[in-house]
Amino acid sequence: MITNKSLSARYQSIRQLSTELCRPLTPEDHVVQPVIDVSPPKWHLGHTTWFFETFVLSHFEGYRLFNDDYGYLFNSYYETVGKRVLRVNRGLMTRPTVNEVMDYREYVDRHMEVFVTSGELSDELLPVIELGLQHEQQHQELLVYDIKYILGHNPLFPVYQTSGVSDRDNEPAALNFLPVGEGVYSIGYNGEDFHFDNEEGVHKVFLHDFAIANRLVTNGEYLEFINNGGYTDFRHWLSEGWDFAKSLETKAPHYWHQVDGIWHHYTLGGFKPVDPNLPVAHISYFEADAYARWKGFRLPTEFEWEVACNQYEPGTQTTANFVDHRRFQPTMETRQHQFMGNLWQWTSSSYQAYPYFKTAEGAIGEYNGKFMVNQMVLRGGSYATSSNHIRPTYRNFFHPQLRWSCNGIRLAKHI
Amino acid sequence: MITNKSLSARYQSIRQLSTELCRPLTPEDHVVQPVIDVSPPKWHLGHTTWFFETFVLSHFEGYRLFNDDYGYLFNSYYETVGKRVLRVNRGLMTRPTVNEVMDYREYVDRHMEVFVTSGELSDELLPVIELGLQHEQQHQELLVYDIKYILGHNPLFPVYQTSGVSDRDNEPAALNFLPVGEGVYSIGYNGEDFHFDNEEGVHKVFLHDFAIANRLVTNGEYLEFINNGGYTDFRHWLSEGWDFAKSLETKAPHYWHQVDGIWHHYTLGGFKPVDPNLPVAHISYFEADAYARWKGFRLPTEFEWEVACNQYEPGTQTTANFVDHRRFQPTMETRQHQFMGNLWQWTSSSYQAYPYFKTAEGAIGEYNGKFMVNQMVLRGGSYATSSNHIRPTYRNFFHPQLRWSCNGIRLAKHI
Amino acid sequence: MITNKSLSARYQSIRQLSTELCRPLTPEDHVVQPVIDVSPPKWHLGHTTWFFETFVLSHFEGYRLFNDDYGYLFNSYYETVGKRVLRVNRGLMTRPTVNEVMDYREYVDRHMEVFVTSGELSDELLPVIELGLQHEQQHQELLVYDIKYILGHNPLFPVYQTSGVSDRDNEPAALNFLPVGEGVYSIGYNGEDFHFDNEEGVHKVFLHDFAIANRLVTNGEYLEFINNGGYTDFRHWLSEGWDFAKSLETKAPHYWHQVDGIWHHYTLGGFKPVDPNLPVAHISYFEADAYARWKGFRLPTEFEWEVACNQYEPGTQTTANFVDHRRFQPTMETRQHQFMGNLWQWTSSSYQAYPYFKTAEGAIGEYNGKFMVNQMVLRGGSYATSSNHIRPTYRNFFHPQLRWSCNGIRLAKHI
Amino acid sequence: MITNKSLSARYQSIRQLSTELCRPLTPEDHVVQPVIDVSPPKWHLGHTTWFFETFVLSHFEGYRLFNDDYGYLFNSYYETVGKRVLRVNRGLMTRPTVNEVMDYREYVDRHMEVFVTSGELSDELLPVIELGLQHEQQHQELLVYDIKYILGHNPLFPVYQTSGVSDRDNEPAALNFLPVGEGVYSIGYNGEDFHFDNEEGVHKVFLHDFAIANRLVTNGEYLEFINNGGYTDFRHWLSEGWDFAKSLETKAPHYWHQVDGIWHHYTLGGFKPVDPNLPVAHISYFEADAYARWKGFRLPTEFEWEVACNQYEPGTQTTANFVDHRRFQPTMETRQHQFMGNLWQWTSSSYQAYPYFKTAEGAIGEYNGKFMVNQMVLRGGSYATSSNHIRPTYRNFFHPQLRWSCNGIRLAKHI
Secondary structure, eight states: OOOHHHHHHHHHHHHHHHHHHHTTOOTGGGTOOOSTTOOOHHHHHHHHHHHHHHHTGGGSTTOOOSOTTHHHHSOTTOOOOTTOOSOOOGGGOOOSOHHHHHHHHHHHHHHHHHHHHHSOOOTTHHHHHHHHHHHHHHHHHHHHHHHHHHHHTSTTOOOSSOOOOOOTTSOOOOOOEEEEOOEEEEESOOSSSOOOGGGOSOEEEEEOSEEEESSOOBHHHHHHHHHTTGGGOGGGSOHHHHHHHHHOSSSSSTTEEEETTEEEEEETTEEEEOOTTSBOOSOOHHHHHHHHHHHTOBOOOHHHHHHHHHHHSOSOOTTSSOGGGOOOSOOOOOSSOOOSSSSEEEEEEEOOOOTTOOOOSSGGGGSSGGGOSSOEEEESOOTTSOGGGOOTTOOEEEOTTOOSSOEEOOOEEEO | OOOHHHHHHHHHHHHHHHHHHHTTOOTGGGTOOOSTTOOOHHHHHHHHHHHHHHHTGGGSTTOOOSOTTHHHHSOTTOOOOTTOOSOOOGGGOOOSOHHHHHHHHHHHHHHHHHHHHHSOOOTTHHHHHHHHHHHHHHHHHHHHHHHHHHHHTSTTOOOSSOOOOOOTTSOOOOOOEEEEOOEEEEESOOSSSOOOGGGOSOEEEEEOSEEEESSOOBHHHHHHHHHTTGGGOGGGSOHHHHHHHHHOSSSSSTTEEEETTEEEEEETTEEEEOOTTSBOOSOOHHHHHHHHHHHTOBOOOHHHHHHHHHHHSOSOOTTSSOGGGOOOSOOOOOSSOOOSSSSEEEEEEEOOOOTTOOOOSSGGGGSSGGGOSSOEEEESOOTTSOGGGOOTTOOEEEOTTOOSSOEEOOOEEEO | OOOHHHHHHHHHHHHHHHHHHHTTOOTGGGTOOOSTTOOOHHHHHHHHHHHHHHHTGGGSTTOOOSOTTHHHHSOTTOOOOTTOOSOOOGGGOOOSOHHHHHHHHHHHHHHHHHHHHHSOOOTTHHHHHHHHHHHHHHHHHHHHHHHHHHHHTSTTOOOSSOOOOOOTTSOOOOOOEEEEOOEEEEESOOSSSOOOGGGOSOEEEEEOSEEEESSOOBHHHHHHHHHTTGGGOGGGSOHHHHHHHHHOSSSSSTTEEEETTEEEEEETTEEEEOOTTSBOOSOOHHHHHHHHHHHTOBOOOHHHHHHHHHHHSOSOOTTSSOGGGOOOSOOOOOSSOOOSSSSEEEEEEEOOOOTTOOOOSSGGGGSSGGGOSSOEEEESOOTTSOGGGOOTTOOEEEOTTOOSSOEEOOOEEEO | OOOHHHHHHHHHHHHHHHHHHHTTOOTGGGTOOSSTTOOOHHHHHHHHHHHHHHHTGGGSTTOOOSOTTHHHHSOTTOOOOTTOOSOOOGGGOOOSOHHHHHHHHHHHHHHHHHHHHHSOOOTTHHHHHHHHHHHHHHHHHHHHHHHHHHHHTSTTOOOSSOOOOOOTTSOOOOOOEEEEOOEEEEESOOSSSOOOGGGOSOEEEEEOSEEEESSOOBHHHHHHHHHTTGGGOGGGSOHHHHHHHHHOSSSSSTTEEEETTEEEEEETTEEEEOOTTSBOOSOOHHHHHHHHHHTTOBOOOHHHHHHHHHHHSOSOOTTSSOGGGOOOSOOOOOSSOOOSSSSEEEEEEEOOOOTTOOOOSSGGGGSSGGGOSSOEEEESOOTTSOGGGOOTTOOEEEOTTOOSSOEEOOOEEEO
């Protein structure tokens, strides 16, 4: 039961994480957009704030916009604005400054605070506020990716957070395969709590017998693929994947660099040698697929993943490596099985509508459905995900060539 | 049971169709490659011949290659040839001439004829010959697409074949939806005859209740979408589809042009007004998907399509509009239901491996599996398909933006 | 005669202008590189400092580099650095921060100060220091262009400097043409003071009778060209210019936008209506050439310009509109003739070597000669040029399509 | 004095050369457009015919166009045609066939023959006919380039004409430099015969003392540059030239390929080892400029070239290697000096208007002036030029990166 008090606490807690994530950054770090997929941190801070101003506060009489221009600066769906003379380019937007955006956040939070603390929590506004908070959590995950990209492509390799994570002397759990029996299973979100439209359409799927790996593939295991010539033998690759592999300047995961024959990589804890015991990250779907084929396995479908997770690890694992712990790196998986957290796991399922999927009316209807082509589903969340944002039914999706996100590999096989 | 006699007849019949399809062309028409997806007709004629020379004849002692250079000229998988100084570009290859390629065909056919008429039909070679024939039939379908593209982009709009097809005065069958009940169904090829690797892996899928249209969407029905502003309202479109729609110079199917306010299109029978009673063709997946959404329906999955086809129209329909009839245009569907022929039908399924799919060893293993990303499945065959080449389990696939192939729309819905 | 005292004053004065030019900027404004031709202001500040550290200070025993990494970060000629793992991209370089770069400047200036105040002004080092100062003045001009680009493409149109420049109520000098008689003239720098290698090779050219405009073309005059359909009639344009004109989204000079039918433009004094009495700026060579042809005139050659300037306005005009006056905008030309200042003037001469031009040895030899193809010469300096940096023989050069620089049109004709 | 008889002979002679040049081609060779600069031979045949039909025949009452559609198919200046639905793409235009285009030529020639044999040679039409003939000669030169490109990029390297040209055992003339004294010279065409607009504007230029090479640079001399690492040392190159050099897959002239360590090249006489005694051909301006700098010389200006040619080799040299001799290859230069023929020679002059240049009225005014930016002048003609088409004042021009044309290097220096 949502009360003003609980809502206020939740609102504050989520909102403050965005600014906390940006605290190690300089004003300069907030501005740039190195590639189209990476947004400036400043833009995330403004855009998530704009959501609450536009969809909540502006419905209240007497509320004055913080700045009339921010509407089109921070509207991600913006395409053309009739009376405006310039197209907005996120990565060139040096103004408003970071300080001005922080003022914007404070202004909006002050007004939201009044409302969530004492306002009437109507059935109309509550879902919008909830969507705004979930939306902010999604952008927090992107913030981590984007911050890593900006710092990790700076030749000075700045440290984001000094980290004590080190598992070099330990061993990860042995790799084994968890069996699941054939049958008709139910897929999709079936409950009362918040969830996205793309999880809806509870439906049945038939699964044949299969088994799924108990943990993610490690850097050490992936290095065998590299050292075995994995990137230079076309037989392991999808045809488009092979073009991708040939186009890579460095035949290795993103952020990897060979220094004096030793593989290093940029992490949010700085530039350091690759730890063979940690899960491999920042690989494309093409690489995940090629690795699995080379190894004699395959990737799981998203349905297999969901069913196995429900069977072996029901419920969200708050002890998993989520952003709650502020580790900002994958950690070694020593538990016997671990589905949630650490890294999003590429599945072999392309991102498409569930049966009975319905697009919602209005702007909110644009949320997920329109991306349902040419993308692959990932499951499980990552060290950049909030534990109270994720579920086993949660469907993330990326184009198969993308590597800046926190993703890894879980293997599967027929049995 | 395959005998020398039956094999010889089959070989001759299939091989001669390729040259028959090119007969209306001038030497000049055989040469060009207008876009990357369209190969010069001459190249198809040479490549299909190269297949038999390389995989069959060259295994026989004493066989002399027709021309040592043809190996790399007509090898579609060719990437780099060490001792060669020039990269082959299909669309610039004015030599060998059409006549020389026809000599090549005759030379190879003469040698093949000796073999199929009197040779021992070993378990080793028979499957290769069969694959070569199926491969040639696939290229015959592409030949029709490519010939249409070459002629249809010439400002003189040359007629390929004067056609008597005209249904302007008749009515197509009424559109209705055929119901299929929920259940676990078997999918994939389950028999003894030729089939492709991508149909293998017979497996079960659960389908919820659904209904599927008895016939394809007509030009007239699609015109309503155009006239209703379908191409200019982003709400109907996938996000990538919307970018595609905006990029179209003409907001209509490929080959359509408006002349004095009347929609015309290029057909292999010449440039003529669009007939509202015929099935709409040459639309991308994006357009098929947008049309279905606008109309309040959806596209079927490839599983739904296969199950419905098996239920309502078991077996291949030789009376359907296949290339056997040399119509070279879609025809009006007056039967109560018609799944096979006329136009390939976009499904909402992305092209991926069936469970238990196995890549074959060697070059033949490259056949289909490596294309299993970013493409959509189409079912049913078209007026460019041979009736003895297709099955209800046959999986064709194209990237979602492609329109030069003979494809159309069949609607579906949940019930 | 250069003394320690005069050198010190000159060094300080030039160095401080760079920081003064950046004073109105926020840290965020210093970082971005919107297009390839625009460098981040921070980079200019670092690069000009790197010049003194590398070519002067590092030759002194005991000097310690401020930061070992700055060498490759701020070296504009940098192409590959063996031991480095990342390619430097100026526009993504959020670190070092602006403050760190300012510390770098202070550190280098402190060490330079010791040297210029009390060091031996050797024949070896003096020319290098002088080149460093001239080099910094060139970057100051670019700084003004780049700052204008960054602010002028921000939808908030931030004001760089509130300006009192306004000539709306006055009239510019009447346009008339100054005659020059035919003859053999001497071209190129002939003196003892600093000059660039591309001015060397004093040589003779024969000029036929001609006349050159006493002042620049005004916004009002250029508007007639626009309103007369100048941008839509191919006959006025060079063939490549016509392609350029068609590609322009707004058929007008850069920074111009039509608001409610009135032409406005971004200036460093803010967004304001175009003043018809001021010189037109931010046009490409293509536009200058098309305007001249439309008007029945032509552009002068660089030789005609130099001879006319020497005849009508010998010596540098310190009263001209140079950056010394901190106007940051073109001003109305009320004098009877005015060659120097305000805006660089496109000539019809392509940028090529003078007879007897010699490339200097070593890195400094790369200075100018290698750009001598596909660029056009501009003469006269602009409101972003220092008066003690420019001469009538000074040859600036840009590709014909560039518009972000401060350039304008001076007409000429045969007589 | 032009008579009907002389005009008829001249018309026939020039027109038949076009068809003679295409005689070794197959229909397939006539169709393709491998790169934007290369037009299909068929198009040249049609376009030159269209010129006479449009600008001469269509002015006569009663003349019927051969085909109404050919107007836009063969109009090179065509940009948009209102009532047409398709943009013409030369390289996709498989129809009309070669035979149909030859019929078009015969039809137009038959009608022209009537006119030139018995018509009144008015002051209006004579210049148009003359321009048509000169225009055809220009396209004949392009035909040779384009045919070479089409055949020379075919992996079978078809022979165009078996050639007896071979100078491997002889020595070219010794390289020496012909001096020219400083002074004011007259430049441009000054006579009564046909010439192009870009040669007009006779004017004076002052030249300093210089000397110019007596012959072209040979393959053997250029090989020293290659073997000396000329393509991999940035110091020899213009900045844009360096980018060009790095982009070359083969660091050598166009058509060169290394086979077993020996440099070969495609010639119209077939694929053969490079002859060190013949002039080097198919190099860009960038390479000519880099070679000259590496060798310690420079390229001549177009004025130096014209003055030296007039002084040392006045008048057109019909014995020079022009297309009249049907050699289709450069030949060894054994004369003491040779300016005309063999290969066009890159000059260091960018292509710009002479003083007093005037654009003619109407379509013919588009002829040359609009290309006067970003191109370099070449002088002298080539083995693809007709001797009665060229003059010492003739100005050819190409973009600095182009190599498919027949061009070479003549050195110069200051003295």
